[in-house]
Amino acid sequence: MPRLRLAALFTIVASFMLAAAASAQQNTTIGVSLAQDDNPFYIAMLRGIRARAQELGWEVATVSANEDKLKQINGVQDLIARGVKGILISPIDAVGVNAAYDAAAAAKIPIVSVARGSTSPNQTIHVAMDEKQIGRDIAEWTAGKLGGKGKVALLMGPSGAPTFKNLGDGYAEVMAKYPGISIVFRADGPLTRERGIKQAEDALVANPDLAAIYTANDDVALGAMQAVNAANRKGKTLVTGMNGVPPALRAVKEENLAMTVELNPVEWGRLGVDVLNTFLHGSKVEPHVFIKHVIIDATNIDAKLPKT
């Protein structure tokens, strides 16, 4: 009896296959695999991807990874099986998901990294921020405000993360040109507000006349800003951020945060689609495409605040 049922099931499966094969159609889809699907940065990036893809006539298929590298590889494989024409990926890690790039290359599908990048030789193009240049720009802005002299503290990112090392290197490179500016404090750590408070407190205790605090990220900046205000150093110790998240923009408006850098994730998504689209239409694209960044301070904050 069960055997009969199994046979019946196989018949059904086979007929489904035929029906499905008959409905095969032209595929004009690009696949998207972001590192997370519940992080505001990636949600906004996906919004940009969808909008630009629609303008250019692409359908978008997404797979989620949620910081699980194996899941990201699997998702990219699913996209390839689905027959997408190209893939936009924000790899969780520079090495861990290289198998996804290999799979895309084996299927001759271009794979473009957006924001985070990969060491894989099969990465077609990397759309990235120019980390060193952002670091330099923050440093030039700060040095300008300080009139070329003062003590500076650096609250860097997690140790070993190349993005934050590049940012900090760019910053330090520019500051080295100003003999009046000295870097008196430098610490790595996670990108949290709590850590920003703690390290800024320590930096201020060690150097009560601190003129500026560089932070690798807005969350750290918001913590540092709390410490500066608690020490009654508002306006005397400049805190700079990076990312342009809404709470940081409000802090710039309230003059608690001196400046931040806008990395508009919607624009990242749009640029990613543009780059992939250009490539798919046969034009040559440089292996590294930089997204432009905008410094936000008191002079342009009103235009950048989210409309309410």
Added chain:
Amino acid sequence: MNYRSSLAGQIPLLTLLLLCAATAFLTERFLSPLNLTNILVQSSIMAVIAMGMTFVIVGGGFDLSVGSTAALAGCVASMVMLDAGIAAGVIAGVFAGALVGVANGLIIAFLSVNPFITTLGTMVLVRGIVFLITGGAPVSGETGLPGAFVAFGSGRLFGVHYLVWIPALLLVLLSFMLHATPYGRRVYATGGGREAAYLSGVRVRRVIASTYVWCGALAGVAGVMLAARLQSGQPTAGEFYELTAIAAVVLGGASLQGGEGTLYKSVIGVLIMIVLGNALNLLNVDSYWQRVAVGAVIIAAAAAERLRSRY
């Protein structure tokens, strides 16, 4: 075995076939050779973990530490491999996994600490050790893991990935062990009723401890496979794998009360989870809805298990 229970016993397989049929109906790409091999590779690592979990669950226990253990094994294997070669790395990784299993087994069987609490503890503790030995950074050396090991992670034998051969081979060996030897019968007896097993002469503590060693060692094997797949030892790898593995084993018809469960059905449980994810991806279902669907399937499977045990 009567007719009803033999049919009920095929629920996991029927579910899988139905799921495949429905997906094949909705998208022609599902049955493409590429996608089918993808499904097998995607299932391979979780299948190994779920087999180990089956030992523990059949024996009446529970293991939350498998994800951390896999991460430990992957990182240990990668670190040793960079210094002492691939073979030493693989052995060290599996051994590290087995060691976690020994610790779990001793604490649960001989100190009679609740398995949920014990393995919750080792889950956190082992993850801590992984971060300590790696400094929190992925392990891939200056120039990456040895080329042969990386090639193993994506290479094929007779058209099927090496990573798929491992669970296939293990399934045959372990099925024999669990379903056809006196040792296997002792595991079922212990899980089915500890007192009765004890009174009929089974050394229940040893049997219970042994199931955790199997589970740890298999999590170790999975961790080494994971390192090959990720081309690096990843300290954050394997998070939430314990929950997927437990769900898969229950989907395969095992009872969380112990004494019931079959290795090949647990593998079918893994295939159901993977095919479900694959189908939702192929059909471009929104990722938030995917979470809802996966959660609903887990609850439905548990409910089916309860209904079945009532008759």
